[in-house]
Amino acid sequence: MKLILPNIKLQFEEYLIRWLEELDSEADLKDRKAFQKLKESMKYSLQNGGKRFRPLLVLQTVKSLKGSIEEALPYALAVEMIHTYSLIHDDLPLMDDDKERRGQPTNHIIFGEAVALLAGDALLTEAFCHIANSYKEKSDLLAQLLLTLGQAAGFAGMIAGQALDMDPQMINRKEDLNCIHRLKTGALIQASVVGGAWIAGANKKVMNGFKDYGLNLGLAFQIADDLEDHKDLDSKNYVKLLGKKATHDLLKKVSKNACDSLQEIGGSFFELYQLVEFNLNRVSSESLLKDND
């Protein structure tokens, strides 16, 4: 099943390409080969064909609240830059040592470990610069977006999740796994929804509902990943802990919680329900029947 948001996805991809073209305009450094390589490395991972789940979630949230897609594009790009940097660093030999991602060689396989490290650092830094540059005329929004994204990505958010994920003791209890997943994947997905709600000027009730929706969607996203990837023996995984059937039941329950959060807000959120369903359905019944563990 494909994610049916063609217009919004196209808008995002076009915006990304414009940003990449601007990267090329650093006249001072244009002739420096090592600088070109750094830029190519950033581009390679940003264009490595992901689902764009997080930026689409930003844009769809804004759209569902009748906000401006144009205004949301910079934040959506910043979220994708931060997601991309985290993948580049995670794939390094000193972390997960992954040689392939999305069917392509990982960044350090192509550009070397040092350039990959720097490309990750650069994407993280440019994400914040891009937000600062894009929302500097809207001061309250600027601070809200920076804090929403920064806290989700920071040492008590995504990075903590990564650190806990490396701890071999954190594998035996469901609550440990919940904690890792909430931080490592959930925080950034929640920040996509919440940032979108800030951009659209959501009121407090709507904001709280969207926080719940984001939390549950983030968890559902990770559970679906676990169901797809449970043959990866090194990683911490719900399927290994609960078995396939119970994990799939959990996915359905968490997905329902996400939808309930939307219902409580009241309003028309067709596409946001659709994102929950998209995530639920990427774990096809076929793949569930393939083996019985």
Next chain:
Amino acid sequence: MKLILPNIKLQFEEYLIRWLEELDSEADLKDRKAFQKLKESMKYSLQNGGKRFRPLLVLQTVKSLKGSIEEALPYALAVEMIHTYSLIHDDLPLMDDDKERRGQPTNHIIFGEAVALLAGDALLTEAFCHIANSYKEKSDLLAQLLLTLGQAAGFAGMIAGQALDMDPQMINRKEDLNCIHRLKTGALIQASVVGGAWIAGANKKVMNGFKDYGLNLGLAFQIADDLEDHKDLDSKNYVKLLGKKATHDLLKKVSKNACDSLQEIGGSFFELYQLVEFNLNRVSSESLLKDND
């Protein structure tokens, strides 16, 4: 010769300790060992006894313009966090593979490479969060500080310098070395001065003078480093290119340029002249006489 700014340095160290204590208040994650280790790793490098040249430069700039030291402390800390993250990542085996810094084992020697990578990522992220949190009520200032620091640290600033520094072709011409040093060290030092000037509400003439001062001071700082470290055969170094005498002459010339920039502004900048002198004098005549290359 010691840097004679005891009060300001003390204020900064106290502020840093308060921030580190706040790091400990993440109740949710307190009991997680891997999270504790990540925090210890961040603390270790932040407290590893550096000169605090950059934060002192921020504070001294603000003081010389009769601005508020209190208001400048968060920015000074953010600059030091970014400087510290860059050292942790540079020291990793995949970059410079340094086992010691300031007489102590480097971060990854103590905490392992994966934690060191994450601690660097966390310091970079928290630097921007800390600025967002501290200046959110002053919206224009918030955007200016983010952009000043972000561009200096980003892919066309410090990170570009790091990338160029790894290029073996970039060693034969003085202009290549200027470019590397300007980006790798100069950009963040300039951002310390310029950020301080923003905080103190400098007018355009003062700001331009301080930009020049920061640029020349940053270059002078790197040249002094080169004179101290020119036995490190792997690194790109003015001494190797120009010889010791010509490098020392260059240091004096660039230091004079920094002072001239201050003079052109007009005003009382005693302590900022002192910083130039401190840097000039750390290359003692003794060390210059020690060998003749």
